[in-house]
Every structure is written in C-alpha cells, then in structure tokens.
Amino acid sequence: MIKVNRLNKNYSAHNAVTDLDFEVGDGELFAFIGPNGSGKSTTIRMMTGLLEPSSGSVELFGEEMRLDKMALKQRISYVPDTPDLIGRLNGHEYLNFIASAYRMEQSAFMERKQELLALFDLEGALGTLIEEYSHGMKQKLALVGALIHQPDILFLDEPTVGLDPKSNRNLKQYLIEYVKSGKTVFLTTHNLSLAEEIATDILIIYDGKKRAHGSLEALKQEAVGVTLEDIFLELTDGEGVR
Numbered sequence: 001m002i003k004v005n006r007l008n009k010n011y012s013a014h015n016a017v018t019d020l021d022f023e024v025g026d027g028e029l030f031a032f033i034g035p036n037g038s039g040k041s042t043t044i045r046m047m048t049g050l051l052e053p054s055s056g057s058v059e060l061f062g063e064e065m066r067l068d069k070m071a072l073k074q075r076i077s078y079v080p081d082t083p084d085l086i087g088r089l090n091g092h093e094y095l096n097f098i099a100s101a102y103r104m105e106q107s108a109f110m111e112r113k114q115e116l117l118a119l120f121d122l123e124g125a126l127g128t129l130i131e132e133y134s135h136g137m138k139q140k141l142a143l144v145g146a147l148i149h150q151p152d153i154l155f156l157d158e159p160t161v162g163l164d165p166k167s168n169r170n171l172k173q174y175l176i177e178y179v180k181s182g183k184t185v186f187l188t189t190h191n192l193s194l195a196e197e198i199a200t201d202i203l204i205i206y207d208g209k210k211r212a213h214g215s216l217e218a219l220k221q222e223a224v225g226v227t228l229e230d231i232f233l234e235l236t237d238g239e240g241v242r
C-alpha cells in the first residue's frame with residue numbers, strides 16, 4: 001500500500017526528515033509517533049502529495065505520489081491536526097462538496113452520511129455554519145468527510161485531539177473495523193495508550209530519523225520498558241527508564 005524510500009525534507013539548512021524508509025501493508029493500522037517537531041506532519045504531507053520531498057519518494061499502490069497525482073489522491077483521505085474547513089459552508093454543504101469532489105453515487109453517499117453522522121453525534125449540527133462549530137465538532141465533521149468515500153488509505157494527524165470520550169471510543173472502534181476490511185490507516189498521535197491499544201505497527205521518529213519500527217511486541221525487544229510510553233521515552237532521549 002505505502003512504500004517510503006529514503007525520504008528527505010530540508011527546510012533551508014534544517015533537515016526535518018532524514019533518510020526515512022518504511023512500508024505499510026493492507027489492513028494495517030500504523031501509528032507514527034515522535035516528540036514535537038520530530039517530522040511527523042512534514043512526512044505525512046509528503047505522503048499525501050501536499051509537499052514535495054527534497055529527495056527520496058513515496059509510493060502509494062505502487063505508484064509515486066507527487067503534487068499533481070489526482071488519481072492517487074482520489075484513493076486517500078487526510079485529516080490534518082487542525083482541519084481547515086470552509087467556514088462559510090454549513091455541514092450539509094460541506095459534505096455535498098466532498099461527495100461531488102469524489103464523484104460519489106447519491107445512494108452510497110446518503111447511506112454512509114447517516115452512519116457516520118450517528119457515529120459522531122453530528123446529525124443536529126449540519127444546518128449550522130462551520131465557522132460556528134466548536135473545535136471538536138470541526139474535527140468530527142472533517143473525519144466524516146474523510147471517511148465518507150471509504151478511502152483505501154486514511155491519513156490522520158492527531159485524530160483524537162478535541163474529541164469527547166464517546167466520539168473518541170467510537171472512532172477507535174471504527175478504525176479497528178475499517179482496517180479489518182483491508183483498508184489502511186496511518187495516524188500520528190501523542191496519545192501513546194491509543195497507539196498501544198489499536199496499532200498493528202508502530203514507528204518512532206526522533207529528530208527526523210527512524211528510531212524504531214515494528215509491532216508493540218517487537219519494540220519491547222528493542223528497549224527496556226513495559227509500556228509504549230517507557231519505550232518511547234527511552235528511545236527519544238526523554239526521561240527513559242534506564
């Protein structure tokens with residue numbers, strides 16, 4: 001599904017991402033974790049064709065992702081950490097816009113819209129302008145918009161920030177079921193218990209470089225620690241357990 005090959009991004013003299021290599025398969029729920037400023041958003045923006053790499057490449061479905069690859073972009077969704085929705089639209093208009101951009105059939109659109117709005121308790125908010133939504137409501141509408149066309153790969157940057165506990169739990173369960181159907185989820189999070197709970201694969205990035213990658217069990221072989229938090233802190237020069 002995803003192949004990242006010696007990916008680099010330099011901002012002036014600063015290397016935000018250095019020689020990053022990894023692969024993500026079908027049906028994986030991949031957690032990409034690292035301290036603030038370690039290069040997660042930069043990487044995800046290159047993977048989704050929003051930012052040109054300085055060198056290296058990202059392949060999705062065996063094809064190189066670039067800024068102009070619209071056909072590849074039709075098969076993915078990306079929810080950034082602060083979704084930038086069109087404030088002058090109401091929820092209905094926003095979702096209609098998404099449906100037409102992805103050329104969804106009306107019946108599939110209506111069916112999935114009902115399901116997702118119920119999942120996030122958003123049914124009552126669709127007539128309201130997005131600029132009047134709370135942060136959590138915007139986050140939930142962005143998630144509905146990202147999921148409605150059932151992308152083959154779903155990229156989520158900090159998806160649970162701002163969500164209430166019920167929506168948080170519903171999202172977790174939804175993502176677990178989503179990957180069981182063969183789809184792929186790639187998420188960044190600072191919520192290590194979330195990664196521990198739902199990820200099939202975890203990559204720790206530190207200062208733009210891959211520090212560790214594997215299942216939780218595999219990571220436990222690489223570092224002393226019982227929890228992902230112990231391992232993370234040890235591998236990222238934090239308050240390690242050693």
Ligand SMILES: Nc1ncnc2c1ncn2[C@@H]1O[C@H](COP(=O)(O)OP(=O)(O)OP(=O)(O)O)[C@@H](O)[C@H]1O
Pocket residue numbers: 011016034035036037038039040041042043
């Ligand atoms: N447009 C930019 N111009 C210059 N430097 C940038 C730019 N975007 C990011 N950086 C730098 O690149 C590095 C990686 O930033 P990035 O946003 O990818 O980190 P992150 O891991 O997503 O952080 P956080 O967890 O805080 O969201 C940081 O040092 C940041 O200051």
